[in-house]
Amino acid sequence: MKIEKINISENRAEVIISNAEVHFLNAFRRTLLIDVPKMAIDKVEIHLGAISDETGRTYESTTPLFDEIIAHRLGMVPVPTDGEALLNDHLKPEAECDCANAGCQNCQVMFSLNKRGPATVYSGDLEPLGDEKLKPKDPKIPIVKLTEDEGILIYAIAHLGTGKMHARWQAVHAAGYRPIPEITINQKKVNDPESVVDNCPSGVYEISKKSLNAKNPETCILCRTCEHEDISGKDAIKVNANTSRYFFKFETDGAVDPKTAIIYALRVLEARYSDFQESLEEMK
């Protein structure tokens, strides 16, 4: 199996996987979704009683939403997760950390949130205690609106988890793949190259040096419009989807970078397959 990079940005990956079978791609997709860990807020302490500001003015610690809803919304805010620490196994789930649930930098990140109305509380109002790099990358996720004299004071703790446990720990989203077809063009039989370019809905073709060229086969959606006699000419184009090359794409919520997610998921699969192989050998 080979993975070629097409485009990997901060929270999106597009790669070509060749020499792979569909069952492997599906295992890879599912592993990305449920086994790549990330940090997410799962403990929230909401201050009760009056909140005073520097001028001595007091605010009621009430909001229009139930505390549970605010806690849930904070849990779904993507918290940056150090990819290097994740791959080096320095970050650990709370239960597996050497600190024995005391809480340390390997297993938790603490945040504070202190805001007074009238205002909208956003994810960007979460202040990490310690490294500023741990501030949520998307600062504009609304949490709650505060009116005059309302205030909110929260301490929140993020721990490491996976999508298997709860959606708040799902780092990878919208993972999917499609085959990249082999497109054979018989130039002599192509009647109208421009009609092929114009009728392809996904921009596969271009005209280069007066001949038709399948420039972007990875964008093909297998609609087979180009194979039609009226579009290209009789037997002019053949689209063969039975290949072992696939276009694979996914997004992350910004907590984990896509390259870390790919490496982590492949390691999980490798360990799982070798466990399976060992069990098979024991049965012999």
Ligand SMILES: [Zn+2]
């Ligand atoms: Zn710890």
